[in-house]
Amino acid sequence: MAELTRSYSKWKTIDLVYCGLFATLMMIGANITTIAPFLVVGGVPITLQTFFAVLAGLVLGSRNGAIACTVYMLVGLAGAPVFSKFMGGLSYILIPTFGFVISFILAAYVAGKIVERYKTAKSYIGAALVAAAINYIIGTNWMYFAYMFWAGAPEGFSYKIAWAWMIPPMPKDIILAIFAGIFAYRLQKMLKIIPVK
Structure with a gap:
């Protein structure tokens, strides 16, 4: 029983480290525009x-x-400057691009659910593309409604323009999603982080 308890405790510690690592990577990735x-x-x-x-x-x-x-x-909303352009605080909720931040949670969850069930390389790439699509759908719609209702839309702004703004970064995110799928598949085979259910 004591051995089982120690094993469970160790798993929780590693779990915490991995979550903290990826949260940190997102903080770094958010501010690449400062460079x-x-x-x-x-x-x-x-x-x-x-x-x-x-x-x-x-x-x-x-x-x-x-x-x-x-x-x-939550770290960003608590005030740490971890969002893009080193922004942070509760007021960031009113920023038109905050919908993308919210979408990350669902995107990661859905991607994880898919690869927990299907373990092939194709499923990893497919899961990554689905997650990227979730990010765009939620983020772009949030941005549109933010500009229309509280952020002050630019002259001539429309739903089509909101999506047109997404076209330039879209190829980059599609390529990175495919790369994430391939990389995660190979990494998972080595580390086996996702528990078998």
Whole structure:
């Protein structure tokens, strides 16, 4: 019994480390635009948050991937400057791009659920692409409604324009999603982080 307790405790510790690691990677990925400020299109920063959120779900599984993304969001809302452009605090909820931050949680969860059930390389790539699509759908719709109802829409702004702003970063995120799927599949075979259910 004591051995079982020690094993469970060790698993929880490793679990915490992995979640903290991916939350940290998202913090770093969020602020790549401070190094390359030209990576802002239509007011939307092109970051690596989506890549690390998707990777969290693929590598850690649905629960822990979602936890890692939730930790990232809560740390930012608590005031730490971990969102894009080193922003943070509760006021970030009113930023039009906050929907992308929320979407990371669901994206990681769905990606994790898919690979927990299907273990092939194709399923990892498919899960990553589905997660990236979730990120775009939730984030873009949130941005549209934010501009329409409280953020002050630019002149001539429309739903089509909101999606047009997403076109420049989309190829990058599709490529990174495919890479995340391939990388996570190979990494999972070595580390076996996702528990067998």
